[in-house]
Amino acid sequence: MPTAQPTVLLVDDEKDVVDVYALAFTEEYSVLEAYGGEEALEKVSDADVVLLDRRMPGLSGREVLEEIRARDLDVRVAMVTAVDPDFDIAEMGFDAYLTKPVGDDELRETVDELLTLSEYDDRIRERFAIAEKLVALESEKSRQELAASEEYRALTERAAALDERTTETVGEMDSAAFEKAFSGVEDATGGDTDRR
Structure with a gap:
Protein backbone atom coordinates (compact mmCIF):
# COMPACT_ATOMS: atom_id res chain seq x y z
CA MET A 1 0.00 0.00 0.00
CA ASP A 121 -5.52 -7.43 -6.27
CA ASP A 122 -2.86 -9.55 -7.96
CA ARG A 123 -5.04 -10.46 -10.94
CA ILE A 124 -5.70 -6.82 -11.82
CA ARG A 125 -2.00 -6.01 -11.43
CA GLU A 126 -1.07 -8.96 -13.64
CA ARG A 127 -3.62 -7.90 -16.27
CA PHE A 128 -2.19 -4.37 -16.28
CA ALA A 129 1.35 -5.73 -16.72
CA ILE A 130 0.19 -7.95 -19.60
CA ALA A 131 -1.48 -4.95 -21.26
CA GLU A 132 1.83 -3.06 -20.99
CA LYS A 133 3.69 -5.97 -22.62
CA LEU A 134 1.14 -6.31 -25.42
CA VAL A 135 1.27 -2.58 -26.19
CA ALA A 136 5.09 -2.58 -26.16
CA LEU A 137 5.27 -5.56 -28.52
CA GLU A 138 2.51 -4.30 -30.81
CA SER A 139 4.32 -0.97 -31.22
CA GLU A 140 7.57 -2.72 -32.19
CA LYS A 141 6.60 -5.86 -34.11
CA SER A 142 4.75 -6.50 -37.36
CA ARG A 143 1.46 -8.36 -37.52
CA GLN A 144 3.32 -11.36 -39.01
CA GLU A 145 5.92 -11.37 -36.22
CA LEU A 146 3.19 -11.24 -33.60
CA ALA A 147 1.24 -14.04 -35.27
CA ALA A 148 4.37 -16.24 -35.32
CA SER A 149 5.30 -15.62 -31.68
CA GLU A 150 4.44 -18.23 -29.07
CA GLU A 151 5.21 -15.67 -26.34
CA TYR A 152 2.72 -13.17 -27.78
CA ARG A 153 0.06 -15.87 -28.15
CA ALA A 154 0.58 -16.93 -24.53
CA LEU A 155 0.21 -13.32 -23.36
CA THR A 156 -3.05 -12.83 -25.26
CA GLU A 157 -4.44 -16.12 -23.94
CA ARG A 158 -3.51 -15.21 -20.37
CA ALA A 159 -5.11 -11.77 -20.84
CA ALA A 160 -8.34 -13.37 -22.03
CA ALA A 161 -8.35 -15.79 -19.09
CA LEU A 162 -7.80 -12.97 -16.61
CA ASP A 163 -10.55 -10.91 -18.24
CA GLU A 164 -13.02 -13.72 -17.62
CA ARG A 165 -11.99 -14.07 -13.96
CA THR A 166 -11.94 -10.40 -12.98
CA THR A 167 -15.43 -9.23 -13.86
CA GLU A 168 -16.37 -8.73 -10.18
CA THR A 169 -13.27 -6.69 -9.43
CA VAL A 170 -13.42 -4.25 -12.34
CA GLY A 171 -16.50 -2.55 -10.93
CA GLU A 172 -14.30 -1.25 -8.11
CA MET A 173 -11.66 0.27 -10.43
CA ASP A 174 -11.57 3.92 -11.41
CA SER A 175 -12.16 4.42 -15.14
CA ALA A 176 -8.57 5.40 -16.03
CA ALA A 177 -7.11 2.31 -14.36
CA PHE A 178 -9.77 0.11 -15.98
CA GLU A 179 -9.10 1.53 -19.44
CA LYS A 180 -5.32 1.09 -19.05
CA ALA A 181 -5.59 -2.46 -17.74
CA PHE A 182 -7.97 -3.61 -20.43
CA SER A 183 -6.75 -1.59 -23.41
CA GLY A 184 -5.83 -3.60 -26.44
CA VAL A 185 -7.70 -6.72 -25.38
CA GLU A 186 -9.92 -6.72 -28.44
CA ASP A 187 -6.97 -5.99 -30.71
CA ALA A 188 -4.76 -8.59 -29.07
CA THR A 189 -7.42 -11.26 -29.35
CA GLY A 190 -8.30 -10.70 -32.97
CA GLY A 191 -9.58 -7.14 -33.41
CA ASP A 192 -8.81 -5.14 -36.51
CA THR A 193 -5.96 -2.87 -35.46
CA ASP A 194 -3.75 -1.52 -38.23
CA ARG A 195 -0.20 -2.68 -37.49
CA ARG A 196 2.93 -2.69 -39.64
Whole structure:
Protein backbone atom coordinates (compact mmCIF):
# COMPACT_ATOMS: atom_id res chain seq x y z
CA MET A 1 0.00 0.00 0.00
CA PRO A 2 1.48 3.41 -0.90
CA THR A 3 2.69 5.57 1.95
CA ALA A 4 1.28 9.09 2.61
CA GLN A 5 4.06 10.53 0.47
CA PRO A 6 4.94 7.84 -2.07
CA THR A 7 8.58 6.87 -2.42
CA VAL A 8 10.06 6.46 -5.89
CA LEU A 9 13.39 4.68 -6.36
CA LEU A 10 15.22 5.89 -9.48
CA VAL A 11 17.80 3.40 -10.78
CA ASP A 12 20.21 4.15 -13.63
CA ASP A 13 23.97 3.79 -13.97
CA GLU A 14 24.14 7.30 -15.43
CA LYS A 15 23.99 9.87 -12.62
CA ASP A 16 22.80 12.61 -14.98
CA VAL A 17 19.77 10.53 -15.96
CA VAL A 18 18.84 9.93 -12.31
CA ASP A 19 19.26 13.63 -11.55
CA VAL A 20 16.95 14.61 -14.42
CA TYR A 21 14.33 12.05 -13.41
CA ALA A 22 14.49 13.25 -9.80
CA LEU A 23 13.39 16.73 -10.89
CA ALA A 24 10.07 15.24 -12.01
CA PHE A 25 9.32 14.00 -8.49
CA THR A 26 10.59 16.70 -6.14
CA GLU A 27 7.22 18.02 -4.91
CA GLU A 28 4.80 15.15 -4.29
CA TYR A 29 7.14 12.22 -3.78
CA SER A 30 10.05 11.05 -1.66
CA VAL A 31 12.91 10.16 -3.97
CA LEU A 32 15.60 7.53 -3.52
CA GLU A 33 18.46 7.29 -6.02
CA ALA A 34 20.62 4.33 -7.00
CA TYR A 35 23.37 4.19 -9.61
CA GLY A 36 23.57 0.44 -10.04
CA GLY A 37 21.83 -2.83 -9.33
CA GLU A 38 23.44 -3.62 -5.96
CA GLU A 39 22.59 -0.17 -4.60
CA ALA A 40 19.03 -0.51 -5.93
CA LEU A 41 18.56 -3.78 -4.04
CA GLU A 42 19.77 -2.14 -0.83
CA LYS A 43 17.09 0.57 -1.12
CA VAL A 44 14.16 -1.18 -2.80
CA SER A 45 12.39 -2.22 0.40
CA ASP A 46 11.80 1.48 1.16
CA ALA A 47 10.14 2.19 -2.21
CA ASP A 48 6.57 2.09 -3.49
CA VAL A 49 7.59 2.36 -7.17
CA VAL A 50 10.91 1.65 -8.89
CA LEU A 51 11.94 3.20 -12.21
CA LEU A 52 14.60 0.73 -13.34
CA ASP A 53 17.09 0.97 -16.19
CA ARG A 54 17.31 -2.33 -18.04
CA ARG A 55 20.91 -2.17 -19.27
CA MET A 56 23.46 -1.51 -16.51
CA PRO A 57 26.95 -2.82 -15.81
CA GLY A 58 27.19 -5.34 -13.00
CA LEU A 59 23.65 -6.40 -12.12
CA SER A 60 21.39 -5.71 -15.07
CA GLY A 61 17.91 -4.28 -14.65
CA ARG A 62 16.50 -7.70 -15.50
CA GLU A 63 18.53 -9.30 -12.69
CA VAL A 64 17.46 -6.59 -10.25
CA LEU A 65 13.84 -7.13 -11.25
CA GLU A 66 14.15 -10.89 -10.77
CA GLU A 67 15.60 -10.36 -7.27
CA ILE A 68 12.83 -7.88 -6.37
CA ARG A 69 10.22 -10.46 -7.37
CA ALA A 70 12.12 -13.29 -5.62
CA ARG A 71 11.99 -11.25 -2.40
CA ASP A 72 8.21 -10.94 -2.85
CA LEU A 73 8.29 -7.19 -2.20
CA ASP A 74 5.06 -5.25 -2.64
CA VAL A 75 6.57 -2.71 -5.03
CA ARG A 76 5.61 -1.76 -8.56
CA VAL A 77 8.42 -1.67 -11.16
CA ALA A 78 8.63 0.21 -14.44
CA MET A 79 11.49 -0.58 -16.77
CA VAL A 80 12.82 2.67 -18.26
CA THR A 81 15.17 1.71 -21.04
CA ALA A 82 16.69 2.42 -24.42
CA VAL A 83 16.25 -1.28 -25.27
CA ASP A 84 13.38 -1.74 -27.74
CA PRO A 85 11.00 -4.41 -26.49
CA ASP A 86 11.38 -7.92 -27.88
CA PHE A 87 9.50 -11.13 -27.11
CA ASP A 88 11.76 -11.79 -24.10
CA ILE A 89 9.72 -9.23 -22.13
CA ALA A 90 6.86 -11.74 -21.97
CA GLU A 91 8.60 -13.49 -19.05
CA MET A 92 9.77 -10.36 -17.22
CA GLY A 93 7.95 -9.35 -14.04
CA PHE A 94 7.69 -5.59 -14.59
CA ASP A 95 4.49 -3.56 -14.32
CA ALA A 96 5.26 -1.00 -17.05
CA TYR A 97 7.78 -0.58 -19.88
CA LEU A 98 8.95 2.86 -20.97
CA THR A 99 11.35 3.39 -23.86
CA LYS A 100 13.82 6.28 -23.51
CA PRO A 101 13.75 9.17 -23.96
CA VAL A 102 10.97 9.66 -21.41
CA GLY A 103 9.61 13.06 -20.37
CA ASP A 104 8.63 14.24 -16.90
CA ASP A 105 4.90 13.99 -17.59
CA GLU A 106 5.16 10.39 -18.78
CA LEU A 107 7.29 9.46 -15.75
CA ARG A 108 4.81 11.01 -13.30
CA GLU A 109 1.81 9.53 -15.10
CA THR A 110 3.37 6.07 -15.01
CA VAL A 111 4.21 6.33 -11.31
CA ASP A 112 0.69 7.56 -10.51
CA GLU A 113 -0.83 4.65 -12.48
CA LEU A 114 1.39 2.17 -10.66
CA LEU A 115 0.51 3.63 -7.26
CA THR A 116 -3.19 3.31 -8.14
CA LEU A 117 -2.55 -0.25 -9.31
CA SER A 118 -1.10 -1.09 -5.88
CA GLU A 119 -4.62 -0.77 -4.45
CA TYR A 120 -5.95 -3.68 -6.53
CA ASP A 121 -5.52 -7.43 -6.27
CA ASP A 122 -2.86 -9.55 -7.96
CA ARG A 123 -5.04 -10.46 -10.94
CA ILE A 124 -5.70 -6.82 -11.82
CA ARG A 125 -2.00 -6.01 -11.43
CA GLU A 126 -1.07 -8.96 -13.64
CA ARG A 127 -3.62 -7.90 -16.27
CA PHE A 128 -2.19 -4.37 -16.28
CA ALA A 129 1.35 -5.73 -16.72
CA ILE A 130 0.19 -7.95 -19.60
CA ALA A 131 -1.48 -4.95 -21.26
CA GLU A 132 1.83 -3.06 -20.99
CA LYS A 133 3.69 -5.97 -22.62
CA LEU A 134 1.14 -6.31 -25.42
CA VAL A 135 1.27 -2.58 -26.19
CA ALA A 136 5.09 -2.58 -26.16
CA LEU A 137 5.27 -5.56 -28.52
CA GLU A 138 2.51 -4.30 -30.81
CA SER A 139 4.32 -0.97 -31.22
CA GLU A 140 7.57 -2.72 -32.19
CA LYS A 141 6.60 -5.86 -34.11
CA SER A 142 4.75 -6.50 -37.36
CA ARG A 143 1.46 -8.36 -37.52
CA GLN A 144 3.32 -11.36 -39.01
CA GLU A 145 5.92 -11.37 -36.22
CA LEU A 146 3.19 -11.24 -33.60
CA ALA A 147 1.24 -14.04 -35.27
CA ALA A 148 4.37 -16.24 -35.32
CA SER A 149 5.30 -15.62 -31.68
CA GLU A 150 4.44 -18.23 -29.07
CA GLU A 151 5.21 -15.67 -26.34
CA TYR A 152 2.72 -13.17 -27.78
CA ARG A 153 0.06 -15.87 -28.15
CA ALA A 154 0.58 -16.93 -24.53
CA LEU A 155 0.21 -13.32 -23.36
CA THR A 156 -3.05 -12.83 -25.26
CA GLU A 157 -4.44 -16.12 -23.94
CA ARG A 158 -3.51 -15.21 -20.37
CA ALA A 159 -5.11 -11.77 -20.84
CA ALA A 160 -8.34 -13.37 -22.03
CA ALA A 161 -8.35 -15.79 -19.09
CA LEU A 162 -7.80 -12.97 -16.61
CA ASP A 163 -10.55 -10.91 -18.24
CA GLU A 164 -13.02 -13.72 -17.62
CA ARG A 165 -11.99 -14.07 -13.96
CA THR A 166 -11.94 -10.40 -12.98
CA THR A 167 -15.43 -9.23 -13.86
CA GLU A 168 -16.37 -8.73 -10.18
CA THR A 169 -13.27 -6.69 -9.43
CA VAL A 170 -13.42 -4.25 -12.34
CA GLY A 171 -16.50 -2.55 -10.93
CA GLU A 172 -14.30 -1.25 -8.11
CA MET A 173 -11.66 0.27 -10.43
CA ASP A 174 -11.57 3.92 -11.41
CA SER A 175 -12.16 4.42 -15.14
CA ALA A 176 -8.57 5.40 -16.03
CA ALA A 177 -7.11 2.31 -14.36
CA PHE A 178 -9.77 0.11 -15.98
CA GLU A 179 -9.10 1.53 -19.44
CA LYS A 180 -5.32 1.09 -19.05
CA ALA A 181 -5.59 -2.46 -17.74
CA PHE A 182 -7.97 -3.61 -20.43
CA SER A 183 -6.75 -1.59 -23.41
CA GLY A 184 -5.83 -3.60 -26.44
CA VAL A 185 -7.70 -6.72 -25.38
CA GLU A 186 -9.92 -6.72 -28.44
CA ASP A 187 -6.97 -5.99 -30.71
CA ALA A 188 -4.76 -8.59 -29.07
CA THR A 189 -7.42 -11.26 -29.35
CA GLY A 190 -8.30 -10.70 -32.97
CA GLY A 191 -9.58 -7.14 -33.41
CA ASP A 192 -8.81 -5.14 -36.51
CA THR A 193 -5.96 -2.87 -35.46
CA ASP A 194 -3.75 -1.52 -38.23
CA ARG A 195 -0.20 -2.68 -37.49
CA ARG A 196 2.93 -2.69 -39.64
